Amino acid sequence: MEEEMGVLKMRFFPSAVLILLLSCCHVLESAQPKKQNTYIVHMAKSQMPPSFTQPRLWYDSSLKSVSDSAEILYTYNTVLHGYSTRLTKKEAEALEQKQGILAVLPELRYELHTTRTPEFLGLDSNQGLVPESDSGTDVIIGVLDTGIWPESPSYDDTGLGPVPASWKGECEAGTNFTPAKNCNRKLIGARFFSKGYESSLGPIDERKESKSPRDDDGHGTHTSTTTSGAYVANASLFGYALGTARGMAARARVAAYKVCWLGGCFSSDILAGMEQAIEDGVNVLSLSLGGGITDFYRDSISIGAFGATEGGIFVSCSAGNSGPDGNTVSNLAPWITTVGAGTIDRDFPASVRLGNGKNYSGVSLYSGKQLPESGLPFIYAGNATNFTNGNLCMIGSLIPEKVAGKIVLCDRGVNSRVQKGSVVKDAGGAGMVLANTAANGEELVADAHLLPATGVGQKNGDLIKDYIFSDPKPTATIIFQGTKVGIQPSPVVAAFSSRGPNSINPEIVKPDLIAPGVNILAGWSGAVGPTGLSVDTRRVGFNIISGTSMSCPHVSGLAGLLKAAHPDWSPAVIRSALMTTAYTVDKAGQGLLDVATGKPATPFDIGSGHVNPQKALDPGLVYDISTDEYLSVLCALKYTPAQINIVSKKNFTCDATKNYSVSDLNYPSFAVPFTSGGSGMSTAKYVRTLTNVGAPGTYKVSVSSVSDSSVKIVVDPMELSFSEQNEKKMYTVSFLSSSMASGTSMYARLEWSDGKHIVGSPIAITWT
Template sequence: MAFPCPQLLLILIVTLIAASEADLSATGGAKKKTFVFRVDHRAKPSVFPTHAQWYASAAFSGGGATPLPLLHVYDTVFHGFSASLTPAHAAVLSAHPSVLAVFEDRLRRLDTTRSPQFLGLRNQDGLWSDSDYGSDVVVGVLDTGVWPEHRSFSDRNLGPVPSRWRGACETGPGFPVSLCNRKLVGARFFSKGHDASFVGGGGGINQTVESRSPRDADGHGTHTASTAAGRHAFRASMAGYAAGIAKGVAPKARVATYKVCWKGSGCLDSDILAGFDRAVADGVDVISVSIGGGDGIASPYYLDPIAIGSFGAVSRGVFVASSAGNDGPTSMSVTNVAPWLTTVGAGTIDRTFPADVILGDGRRLSGVSLYSGKPLTGSKYPLVYPGKSGGLSASLCMDNSLDPKTVAGKIVICDRGSSPRVAKGHVVKDAGGVGMILANGLSNGEGLVGDAHVLPACAVGYSEGDVIKAYVASAAVPTATIQFRGTVLGVKPAPVVASFSGRGPNGLTPSILKPDLIAPGVNILAAWTGAAGPTGLDSDSRRTEFNILSGTSMACPHVSGAAALLKSAHPDWSPAAIRSAMMTTGRLDDNRRKPTTDESTGKPATPFDIGAGHLNLDRALDPGLVYDIATQDYVAFLCAIGYDPRTIQVITNAPTACPARRPAAEDLNYPSISVTFPAAAGSAANQSRTVRRTATNVGSMADAVYKARVEMAKGQGLEVAVTPRKLAFTAGARRQRFKVSVTATAEGDGGPRFAYLVWSDGSHEVRSPIVVSWIQPL
């Protein structure tokens, strides 16, 4: 399917908007919005010294004495600018011959100690030792900023800042330049998109809680930055939970923060792009982006600032990790699916924070909690479920939905959904409740995450919630209490794919399997801001040095930190080689040595849930073979999915010519293999496709022979043939090509089918998932 040029799309859309706004103009003027313009920077007339001067000139804007009101000017990963304009004015500018594309600013949300050991990292051994703990690699974190005084960002015993570093420490209220150091080597903030949104009638930045500086008022950015690269912090805990030594995956890597998200206001595309642009210009080696895909639906790559910004970064050798989104376990819920991104889902670790609900009839139901206040001491209290008679809002414990006469002095059952989990506890407490049981809905299943509730509270799974509600409905005088059991280590099974983790298939380009892999993302302890309580709610006056959070936002920086270690150990590896090393060595089993399971179903996880497996840094240091990808390979992929040269230039920032014979998207040299067949009436059998891959030997032995084998459960209805079945590498031939032919046989039920290709030389196992699925042609 051919995709139309985005410029034409915008003209069609904006023309309609402009027509409707003619009426607005007659009654007081059209409302301004922020637009991002992608410009062919090569077209700049030589009379203008800089691109910014050209963009602001009458020659560019079409006349008039008033300069174009530029917000951001992009000149590294993206060339162009953002500006606050009426849609009619944007439509005029979109017709400029040098404008490649225009898109309206969109709001995005954040995908919100023991995990390094769970990844296989050990002191004085393996990847930590071989990489010198990531020393001198710079990790750029696009998030909510940083709490710079935190001891996780201490520069004690670190060497000088790498001489190649070009970043800066931007100042603001309460943020002098002295707060940056040899660990926190850079800190910037980007607010022009939000400022323009406020002027245009949007929310803007809440300056009663925010600081116009890189300082983190939210906590999310401090948590992700310290997860990736925090220093060793002894006696760390969250109110006694998860006590121990907190440390990031790459403890000696340098951190540069780019505040593109603001507390309560989210993250705007124009500011995200500015953060990418500046980070790459500053000289970061790795970028970590725990930001969701807007409305949960994957945008075309040429309209996605994370896809565009990350392409510019990866093409300059910068590794980019992104979160897979928290909309699981729904199929096709994964976001940030561009093939040059490393997309990270979330799994559990072998630590939990159990709490039990003890019913009046003696039954004990398991849950989790991070409540740290005065316990209920075993006393039983009346138990009530407002949803029994109070309607949907009362069942969800929404604001002003609970009648104090009904809940005062009682433990209240609240259904999960619609409002933050911790906010429900505030509602119950304000109505006089003494405790809360937070019950999962069907979509959440049995997946549980701990929260630092403001009153005694426990989260329970869907089945336990049903048992408790049935007890309330049947008992004459239902009562209960909650017992908190602290921190438990050595939990089995682990990892388990978190129920909330974004799932495949890839809804934008099914020929690329996403997510790529999973990493620890449930109940993760890391540094926290001094400006917010552990719940993050404005009404929470508590303060904590460390906090425990869950989400693919927490999984993403584990991979960012891992990339820093691998980059330090192998400075010549490309971003694609680093991703390949992580993917082909991923773990598929849990700590019981059984297949990793899906929390939402209890069944073995598939590649749509787990990607290539769970991050396993014990093996990623020495993967044997990698599947490398160059910039021109990504361009060929974009040609393969039907983008025309002008559309591709929106992403790549370079003129492109697609070959007369369109390449196959499945032939991108990806570490996983995803084959799609058209879903036709009748049998799905006897359909076949061949994909091509190139393996590069990065092992210590230049002369190596790898043999192929295919692993597949019985009844998959697949035949997989590998040609050749043996790859011989030498010092002069470190790259070898092969083909994989996949045929759907008469067996199977028409659903997705899975297998694994493994190349082995006796000491390395290079594993790639194979996914076969059927899609309905558009």
């Protein structure tokens, strides 16, 4: 809420009146409302006075001690103990000093990270993951996002039995959403959370978005149908990617929690949605959103995910779309499965044919009137503008007289790709070529443009510019070639996918793995066009979009399949199965590439590798982790007791006599940070415990060599024998190295194998 300032016109008054007037003005000024913000108040439940019979009464009392007017937005009893409210900074500081208050933390704003994939992942052949099995129908996947478009055929409940008896949730009525009509045995839960959003930005404008679970954006429908959409024949976007669409866990149930609105996703709403999902009885939580990189006790997603993990719920989150720069990955908590994005073997070619006869490949999802094959005049946007950076084709930047009837070459960056095409169209342009800059390299992301347009990589873009600048009368046309499958190499790491190292826990590799996240076909909202632009009046049942927002629900759905096949597996075991069976080479046997550089991908790009669901069903050995082990990580990070209790909600106390180390966490990957500049050899020792979830057998270890002989990796023992299921065996890995220059990174891989299973772990060694 902004402060309003009144204006007083000064006149000549007797001094006594002037004093009275000034005194009056001081009173009026002091009566102005103080600026308020939303805060999450974390309470130590163990300190609740016995005079309070219910936590809510205690919460009310604590709030009234600093403010007579403040009201509680949400109370939390599962993901945390406490509540959210609006306070001035002074009130928040006063509240934090009260007995029983662990912390009063300002609310954070989070942003969304935005069919052939079942075949690409090997789910079309029904080999083991039993997508038709009735056991899969008992799995419930909760999706926190922009809501749901219930009319999508992906929520068809044909063939599904009664709602699982474990389900405690419901569908909530709201604007344009009627539970009896919009929910069924597939879409069994739909709720919305807007109190935090509205307290910060004001009432929801129901002319623009529905105050209900209904999805007016499309993102939530896309992610939820990716996790568990039903089979839909002849699905496509304007004929592109035509085929049978389905989610990863096609027979799982869907529960949608709308926590994101036009102005973003607010932490008080996210926490309320996560709490409700846990209480409702979901088995998997999928969150394709994230915020800044911050300590776990300040990050609402980390806090909520810990509460879910305690309850046996698998939590998958997107890594973020801030690549290819390093240190950009978000959702870093070790109890979260963090997913980066890769490509699949399908593309949508649309080539640029120049007046000199040369052709340059690009991609597009444009569907409409074609450009003349003979070509049209071709102009660079930078030569058709009076704006600084007019080459980026931002709103109002193009001079209509210079672009009318021409194809315009725009550079990628700042504003959205599809908006650039809209700018060209509004200025009278006939088509657009969108050229990548160095930031995106050769990454190609297809878009459903509003005019004939194609996107090309940096190299082709530079060659096309050379032609425009050298030919006195350049011309071009765009040839749209539909859908092409079998593209190789695939997968490759998407340039936008956020990268490690881990900024909070250098001893843990993030992201954990990658999954399909480029040009993904899934369900869409009927309230918005495929581009999301207000000028796009087209309506589609399916859309093709890209982002780690798309890769996250792939892993969420696969986790649902694993949970159906192995109901007793913990979240850590499911993640371990997905990570240790991930692959790091493509079909040609070559290491996975980073499309941004054209070089081999590292564990900071792909984590353990690309998800491989068929292998994950039978991983052989797994790394399990208890919640107390996660709390030991917080001890290693030197968190205070109050900060640990914010995350855990229990009276966990670090043992002052124990030397805690993040490297002791039983994680399926190895990150080894050394300090540069020292003399002599440095040693790091990691202890791991493997649990047998397969048949009895003997596993032998192998470690690929690093690129420098000055680093030595020793595993002890080098052989582990298991005689029964659930048997556990420990081993240690020692890393010995001389000092290297700061910023140096080296990579290796550790694998245990019994001849049938390969249990793989990436190793990333860094010097800082």
